[in-house]
Amino acid sequence: xxxxxxxxxxxxxxxxxxxALPRRRTRVLALPEARWACxxxxxxxxxxxxxxxxxxxxxxxxxxxxTYVTGGWEPGWQGLKALRDRTLDVDLLxxxxxxxxxxxxxxxxxxxxxxxxxxxxxxxxxxxxRTADSVRGLLDLAPATATRLLPEGTNGGVxxxxxxxxxxxxxxxxxxxxAVGDVILVRPGERVGADGVVLDGASEVxxxxxxxxxxxxVKQAGDEVxxxxxxxxxxxxxxxxxDPADSVIARIVRMVEExxxxxxxxxxxxxxxxxxxxxxxxxxxxxxxALPLAxxxxxxxxxxxxxxxxxxASPCAVVLSTMPPLLSAMANxxxxxxxxxxxxxxxxxxxxxTVALDKTGTLTEGTPRVTDIRPLPGSGLEADALLRLAASxxxxxxxxxxxxVVDAARERGLPLSAADGFASAPGQGVTATVxxxxxxxGSPARLLGTGEAVRDGVREAVxxxxxxxxxxxxxxxxxxxxxxxxxxxxxxxxAAATVAxxxxxxxxxPPILLTGDNVRAARQLAAEVGITDVRAGLLPQDKAAAVRAxxxxxxxxxxxxxxxxxxxxxxxxxxxVAMGRAGSDLALETADAVVIRDELATVxxxxxxxxxxxRLVIQNLTIAAVFIAxxxxxxxxxxxxLPLGVAGHxxxxxxxxxxxxRLLRDTAWARP
Numbered sequence: 001x002x003x004x005x006x007x008x009x010x011x012x013x014x015x016x017x018x019x020a021l022p023r024r025r026t027r028v029l030a031l032p033e034a035r036w037a038c039x040x041x042x043x044x045x046x047x048x049x050x051x052x053x054x055x056x057x058x059x060x061x062x063x064x065x066x067t068y069v070t071g072g073w074e075p076g077w078q079g080l081k082a083l084r085d086r087t088l089d090v091d092l093l094x095x096x097x098x099x100x101x102x103x104x105x106x107x108x109x110x111x112x113x114x115x116x117x118x119x120x121x122x123x124x125x126x127x128x129x130r131t132a133d134s135v136r137g138l139l140d141l142a143p144a145t146a147t148r149l150l151p152e153g154t155n156g157g158v159x160x161x162x163x164x165x166x167x168x169x170x171x172x173x174x175x176x177x178x179a180v181g182d183v184i185l186v187r188p189g190e191r192v193g194a195d196g197v198v199l200d201g202a203s204e205v206x207x208x209x210x211x212x213x214x215x216x217x218v219k220q221a222g223d224e225v226x227x228x229x230x231x232x233x234x235x236x237x238x239x240x241x242x243d244p245a246d247s248v249i250a251r252i253v254r255m256v257e258e259x260x261x262x263x264x265x266x267x268x269x270x271x272x273x274x275x276x277x278x279x280x281x282x283x284x285x286x287x288x289x290a291l292p293l294a295x296x297x298x299x300x301x302x303x304x305x306x307x308x309x310x311x312x313a314s315p316c317a318v319v320l321s322t323m324p325p326l327l328s329a330m331a332n333x334x335x336x337x338x339x340x341x342x343x344x345x346x347x348x349x350x351x352x353x354t355v356a357l358d359k360t361g362t363l364t365e366g367t368p369r370v371t372d373i374r375p376l377p378g379s380g381l382e383a384d385a386l387l388r389l390a391a392s393x394x395x396x397x398x399x400x401x402x403x404x405v406v407d408a409a410r411e412r413g414l415p416l417s418a419a420d421g422f423a424s425a426p427g428q429g430v431t432a433t434v435x436x437x438x439x440x441x442g443s444p445a446r447l448l449g450t451g452e453a454v455r456d457g458v459r460e461a462v463x464x465x466x467x468x469x470x471x472x473x474x475x476x477x478x479x480x481x482x483x484x485x486x487x488x489x490x491x492x493x494x495a496a497a498t499v500a501x502x503x504x505x506x507x508x509x510p511p512i513l514l515t516g517d518n519v520r521a522a523r524q525l526a527a528e529v530g531i532t533d534v535r536a537g538l539l540p541q542d543k544a545a546a547v548r549a550x551x552x553x554x555x556x557x558x559x560x561x562x563x564x565x566x567x568x569x570x571x572x573x574x575x576x577v578a579m580g581r582a583g584s585d586l587a588l589e590t591a592d593a594v595v596i597r598d599e600l601a602t603v604x605x606x607x608x609x610x611x612x613x614x615r616l617v618i619q620n621l622t623i624a625a626v627f628i629a630x631x632x633x634x635x636x637x638x639x640x641x642l643p644l645g646v647a648g649h650x651x652x653x654x655x656x657x658x659x660x661x662r663l664l665r666d667t668a669w670a671r672p
Contacts, residue, residue: 033074037115037122040071044115051108064102067111071118072098096310103307143228146175146193147185149237175227178240186236191228195242198223202426203234204399215368215400215471218426232399234426277315285310288636305635308645312631317652321620324660329613329668336669337597338606339580345592347617348575350610351556355502356547356569358561359515359525362579362600363499364489366562368400370408371470372486374461379482386483388414390475393432393439396422401473402430404487405441429473437477444474448481458484469524488521491528494601499529501604509555514543516565544568560603561591577603608670613663620656627652 029035047063072095079092098110150169170185175193178184184193192205204216207229216232219225225238227247244250289306293299326343333340340346360366373383381389391409394402395416409416419432419439429442440447444462458474458481465472465486473485492498503510512533513526522536535546543559547569550557559566559573567590570576578591579598595602631648634640662668 031122033118034122036070036074037118040067040115040118043067043070044111047111048108061107064107064111068098068102068114071114075118143175143191143193145172146178147171147187148173148178149183149185176244178244180240180243182240184238184240186225186231186238188231188233188235190231192225192231192236192238194227194238194240194244195247196225196238196240198225199237199239201234201236203236204232204426205236206230206232232426233424281310281313281315284313284632305639308640309632309635312635312640312645312649313628314649315624315628317624317627317649317656318621320653320660321624321656322617324657325613325616325620325663326660328661328663329609332663332666332669333593333602333606333609335666336602336605337595337599338602339594339596340606341592341594345575346610346613348556348610349558349593349607350612350614352558352575352607353506354509354550354555354557355506355511356514356543356550356557356559356573357499357511357531358559358566359513359517359522360489361562362560362566363495363513363525363529364491366489368404368471368487369490370404370485371488371490372465372468373483374465374486375483376457376461376481381482384412384414386475387412387485388416389434389439389477389482390441390473390485392417392434393419393422393430393441395419396432397424397430399424399430401471401487402441405473405485438479440476440479441473444472444484447474447476457481466520469521491525492600494599496529498600498603499531501601502607503530505604505607514538514546514559514561514569516540516543540565540568544572547572558603558607560600577606605670609663609668612668616660616663620659623656623659624652627655 029038043063044067047060047067050059051064076092076095079095082092095114098114102110147170150171178194182194183199184196186192186203188203198219198221200221202218202220205219205225206216207226219236224241225236226249227244228249285306288309289302292302292305323343326346329346330340330343333346340349357363370387373387375381375383375386379386387405387409391406391414394405396419397403406416417434419434422430422432424430425442428446429440431438431440433439444458448458461484462472462474465484468486468488470486470488473487475482475485499511510533511531512535513522513531514535515522516538517536519534519536522534526532526534535542538546543566547557547559551572551574556574558575558577559569560577560579561567561570562579566578570578570590570592575593576591577593577595579600580594580596593606627648631640631645635645
C-alpha cells in the first residue's frame with residue numbers, strides 16, 4: 001500500500017500566483033441607504049430641468065416631493081428617535097430646514113440639502129459593509145477541513161503508512177474541531193489547517209499572508225507553521241499547538257473586527273456643535289415667531305419673519321462648507337490613482353503626523369529579481385554564461401527564485417538549453433542535466449561541501465551577497481561551484497523620494513519601517529530609502545500593537561501596507577493606505593484609501609491634498625458663519641425682505657460650493 005504521505009493531489013506550486021482571498025462583496029444596491037440615496041438623486045435630476053425651465057408646477061412638484069420622501073424619511077426617522085432620547089441632531093434639523101424651505105417656495109434648495117445628506121449616509125454604509133465583507137473573506141483563509149492522522153487500530157479512517165513506517169489512519173475533520181496535540185497531514189498545495197509544529201517532512205511554505213515574507217520559507221521538523229499558509233511541493237506532518245479559535249489568522253480576524261468598531265464613521269466638524277446649534281436655532285426660530293405675537297403683531301408677518309429666519313439660519317452653507325472641498329479632493333485623488341473611501345478619510349489623511357511603512361509589496365515590488373551574477377575566477381564563465389546555465393536548469397521549476405532566474409535570462413535574450421532528468425528538493429534546489437552535464441542550482445548551505453579552496457571562494461561570494469540583504473543561490477556543474485547569483489525583492493523606483501517627502505511632512509518623527517521580514521534584509525532596504533527606525537520580524541499582532549502604542553501617545557498614524565498581515569495595523573491606525581495592484585482583498589477593504597496604480601509617491605501627494613481641503617473647509621465655515629450671522633441679525637433687528645434673505649442664503653451657499661470645487665483643478669494635485 002502506498003504511504004499516506006505519498007498520495008498527493010496535483011500540487012499548487014509556489015511559483016504560481018498566490019491564492020487571493022475569496023471576494024465576498026455586499027452589492028451596493030443591497031444596502032437600503034444606497035437605494036434610497038440613488039432614488040432621491042434620480043428624482044432630483046428628473047425634477048431639475050423642468051423647474052429651471054419654468055415648466056408648470058405639476059411637472060416638477062411631485063418629483064421634488066418624492067425626493068424629500070425618499071431621501072429624507074430615514075434621517076427624519078432617526079432624528080425623531082433621537083428626540084425620544086432627548087437628543088436633537090442636525091439630521092432632523094436638515095429635514096425641518098428643507099421642509100421650511102419648501103413651505104416658502106424654495107423647493108430646489110431643500111431638495112438639494114436632502115440629496116446631500118442621503119448620499120453621505122449611503123457612502124458611510126457602503127464603507128462599513130465592505131469592511132465586514134473583508135473580515136468574512138479572511139475567515140476562508142483557513143481551510144474548512146483538515147486531514148487528521150490517528151494511531152493504528154483507530155476506527156473510522158483510511159489506512160496508510162507514515163514516514164516512520166508506522167501504520168496510521170487518516171480522517172477528514174472540520175478544522176474547527178482540531179485539538180491541541182492532534183497530528184495533521186498537509187499535502188502539497190494545501191493550506192495548513194492549524195497553527196502547529198512540523199513533526200516530519202520538508203517543504204516550502206508560502207506564509208506571506210501572515211508574516212509578509214516575499215518568498216516561501218523552508219519548513220522542516222521542529223519549525224512552526226501557521227493556519228491558512230500554503231504548502232509547497234513537499235508533505236508535512238504537523239502537531240497542532242494552538243486551538244483553532246486562537247490561531248494567528250483567527251486573532252487577525254478579531255483584531256480587524258475590534259479596530260473596525262473603533263473606526264466607525266466619525267462626525268465631521270459641524271457635527272461637533274450639533275446639539276448647541278440645533279437647539280439654538282429651534283429656540284431662536286420659535287422666539288422670532290412667538291415674541292412679536294405676544295406684543296400684538298399680526299400672525300402672517302410674524303410667521304414670515306420666523307420662516308425667513310429659519311431660511312437664513314439654516315445650515316445649508318455650513319454643510320456645503322465641508323463636503324465640496326472633501327469630495328473634490330476625493331475626485332482629484334481618484335483621477336491620480338488614489339481611491340479615498342469617504343470624506344471622513346480625506347479629512348483624516350491631513351492630520352497625519354506619524355507614518356509607518358510595510359516593506360514587501362509596499363516599499364518593494366513584491367517580486368524577486370536577480371540582482372547579482374558572480375561567476376567565480378577560474379570557472380571559465382562570464383556573467384551571461386553563468387545565468388544561462390542556471391536558467392536552463394531552473395526552467396522546469398515553478399519556485400519563485402527559479403522564475404526570477406529564468407526571467408533574468410529572458411530579459412537578456414539568452415537562449416536556454418533543454419534540461420533532462422530534472423529533480424527538485426525542498427530547501428535544497430534543483431538538479432538537471434544540461435548539455436550532457438549535471439547542473440545544480442540552489443541553497444549554498446546544502447550544495448557546498450567543505451575543505452576545498454574553490455569552495456572557500458564561493459563562500460566568500462555568498463557572504464558578500466547575503467551581507468547586502470539578498471538571497472544567495474549557488475550554481476554547480478558536475479559538483480564544481482561555478483558562481484553565485486543574488487536574488488532580492490526590487491525596491492520601487494519612487495520609494496526613496498516618497499520616504500523623503502513623508503519625512504518632510506512629519507518632521508518630529510521620521511517614517512518607520514514595520515515588516516515581518518528578517519532584520520538584515522529590513523535594515524539593508526531601510527538604509528537604501530533613508531529610514532532609520534526599523535522594526536523587523538513582526539507578526540501581524542506586533543504591527544498592530546506598535547501602531548496602538550503610538551496612537552495611545554496621541555500620534556495620528558498613517559500605515560501603508562499591502563498584505564493580510566498588514567490588515568490589523570491598517571485597521572488600528574488613524575488612517576490606513578493599501579497598495580492596490582498586489583494588495584490582498586483584506587488589506588484593500590480594511591484600508592481607508594487604496595493606491596490603485598501602485599505609485600507609492602501618491603501617498604504624500606494625497607496627504608498634501610487633504611491638508612489643502614482642510615484649509616478650504618475652514619475658509620468655507622468662516623464665510624458661512626459670517627453670512628448666517630449677518631442675515632440673522634438683519635432679520636432680527638430690522639425687516640429683511642424674504643427675497644433678499646433667500647438671495648443671501650443662496651449666495652453664501654454658492655460661494656462656499658465654488659470655493660470647495662477649486663480642488664477639482666489638476667493644479668491642486670502635488671505632482672510626485
